[in-house]
Amino acid sequence: MASQLQGNGRLDGWKAISDYLGWHERTVMRWEQLRGLPIHRVPGGQRHAVFAFRHELDEWLKCGHLDDCHPIEIPAPPPEAIISTHRISQVSPPEPTELAGVPGTKLPAERFWHWTDHRKVIWVTVCILLLATLGYTIRSLAFPPRIEFTGVVQLTNDGAMKEGLVTDGKTIYFGEYQNSRIVLASVSAEGGPVRMISSPFVQAVPADVSPDGKRLLILAWEGPQTERTLWIVPVSGGQPQRVGEFRCHAAAWAPDGRRIAIAAQNSILMTADAGASIQEIQSFDTTPEYLRWSPDGRRLRFDLRDQRNWTTSFWELTFSDQDETQVSSLVPLHLVLRNCWARSMTLDSRGSSFVGEGRCGDEKIYLLEKHQDLWNNHFDLQASNATVHQPMDLALDSGSKKLFVLGDSIVPQSGGVPERLDLFRFDLSSGEIRPFLPGLPANYVDFSRDGRSIAYIRVPDQTLWVSQSDGSAARKIDFSANHLELPRWSPDGRWLAFMAQLPGRPWRIFVVSTDGGKPREASLGTTSQGAPTWSPDGKWLTYGKVDCQEAGICAIHRLNLATSQEFTVPSSEGLGTARWSPDGRYIAALNPVSHEVLVFDLITQRWRKLADGVNGNDLSWSADSRYLYASRPVGNWPEILRVSVKDASVETAVDLRSFTALTGHINTWFALAPDGSIIFMREISSNEIYSLTYTEN
Secondary structure: OHHHEOOOOEEEHHHHHHHHHOOOHHHHHHHHHHHOOOOEEOOOOOOOOEEEEHHHHHHHHHHOOOOOOOOOOOOOOOHHHOOOHHHHOOOOOOOOEEOOOOOOOEEOHHHHOOOOOHHHHHHHHHHHHHHHHHHHHHHHHHOOOOEEEEEEEEOOOOOOOEEEEEEOOOEEEEEEEEOOEEEEEEEEOOOOOOEEEOOOOOEEEEEEEOOOOOEEEEEEEOOOOOOEEEEEEEOOOOOOEEOOOOOEOEEEEOOOOOOEEEEEOOEEEEEOOOOOOOEEEEEOOOEEEEEEEOOOOOEEEEEEEEOOOOEEEEEEEEEOOOOOOOEEEEEEEEEEEEOOOOOEEOOOOOOOEEEEOOOOOOOOEEEEEEOOOOOOOOEEEEEOOOOOEOOOEEEEEOOOOEEEEEEOEOOOOOOOOOOEEEEEEEOOOOOOEEEOOOOOOEEEEEEOOOOOEEEEEEOOOOEEEEEEOOOOOOEEEOOOOOEEEEEEEOOOOOEEEEEEEOOOOOEEEEEEEOOOOOOEEOOOOOOOEOOOEEOOOOOEEEEEEOOOOOOOOOOEEEEEOOOOOEEEOOOOOOOEEEEEOOOOOEEEEEEOOOOEEEEEEOOOOEEEEEEOOOOOOOEEEOOOOOEEEEEEEEOOEEEEEEEEOOOOOEEEEEEHHHOOOOOOEEEEEEEEOOOOOEEEEEEEOOOEEEEEEEEEO
16 A cells, blocks of 8 residues: 555555545445545546545645535544455455445445335444443453553662653663663663663663563664664674664664664655664654554554644554565554644553653543453554653553653652742853742743843743743743743843743744733734744844754745745755844754854855854854854763854853762753853753553453
8 A cells, every 4th residue: 555655645546545534435436425535636537546645635634625615524434444455355245235224334236225114224333232242341341441550560670860751571671861871771671770882972862672581773863853763782792883874863673683663854764674764654644653563464553643733643554465665555544633742652462552741730540451442443542550750751561561661750749740940040251150049940041132131931831931031020921832931032022932832732932022912923823933032123033943953844934024024044954953043144954964063144145154063053143243152962971062153163161060069960051141151051850760560451
């Protein structure tokens, strides 16, 4: 079926279209005639030479008609709707025909026409419905949820942040934050000391462990990029081996120990020779994540993350019996999470998955398994009785019936377990570090041009505030969002621009008067916008996109606030983190892959490189526009660099490695105060690994 699903979302033929919709071909043909299903025909072709685009079908499913949007309800698809292509190629009996009044019920075509007595049809329909209801009731009573967690043991207690979790059943591997690095680490599945695994990487987390338990697949990176290099690292130490020349964000070893499935941007790739050759096996309009193989190596389960619509859907690829690298079917599991997405996923021998934080805000572990109705192809997401708070990563060992969970705590606390945040101020003249606004749980502080006021995000409740620069006269801006970041004062101090994420929406830029009023979205669109900064006249904003690397759409943009029109800065493709200089001449940006700092001269309309090796994710201009400050994680804590715009010379403004009394994690975000001092933030938080034992009923 891979050949029927084009990379641009095109579906060729009635079979591919009906498989995507989850209904019989005749039903889909009827929808075209009666309900305006958006079907296109190949010019000059036969009646059945048709194609459709997935995004048009998705829109039709929402509205029932592209031209006249009236929501309709589409019943669940019958079991026959999803079949693999190797079954399609077999000799089949005549097409079944729908039994009137019973969606999803079929009778062979050669027998259907003997049901001429409508009363018999009605009686059979009633009997089928009664039997179905009775069967479902009996099944529900006889077969309660099959998974129940019976015990939990905390395996680590070192107070360090961790990321990524894989296991071979004996050892658990993960990445652990140590100073400004993420190093490879391991712990016994029975608990014990955390041991470090030597590697040359600045940041590294395991993506998978080989079936024999001797090698790790490692995602390595230096800066803020989400697409990373893939390596094979022996667990006992040794020289890492690069897998191909691509960048990716997920990978999984097949049970045969040869094939590796790879998620890179919006595609799934496959290699059977450790990267010597790579082939694309499927492409999508959205981002595949959390690749998980079935124990027999025939199926690959994953989720598709839609950054634009803030949804996750679950899918499976089935591979051909004749060629294990060829896709024979792409099967939707008919389950979509809206306004959020999963944090992690596993897959066991029964075809069920554990899903971490499957519903936003619930912070629970869910079980993804096939619906209990025998005729229903849908999968259900059922909450489990697991007690680990805020599960971030999951790893499953089916043999011992243990689920390893990376989470915050065993017993959830009211309102969650917030991180402790402290702000500090580094004085460039004296070289001293002092607390800034102690006791205020704030982040993303920005000073007004006159230095009298600040704007900040209060972390526990994600709210926007303005106050005097000493924290007095604090006033909340009335605006509700899932997340808020990086407020920026307009040059005249009358407006704030900031980025916010509303339910079901990507990151967008909003503008609000500092005197009050309702924030408004700065422009129309559905792409994710990054942190805004103002032009000196207050008429424009510039920004880079966030979550753009997977789709390959990173660039720097200018936004006209009067017209809401947006313009792409010339030759800015691949760049992010845009900052407009106070004098208005330059726009600075970062290249997250090559770690370069560049400036765009608005007079000459040309880019110029200022510095290499800057792997942080923040930039800030000096008030006189002569210097550009950039963060670089190195050594114990981030280093703040000062780059001259005139001659591109680079010097260290502050090296936090010398302040050994500081504990916790120093964020790469920073801000410049009007006097030139540097504001930075410390996070004190941790998560630990837990072992959850479960039983199957």
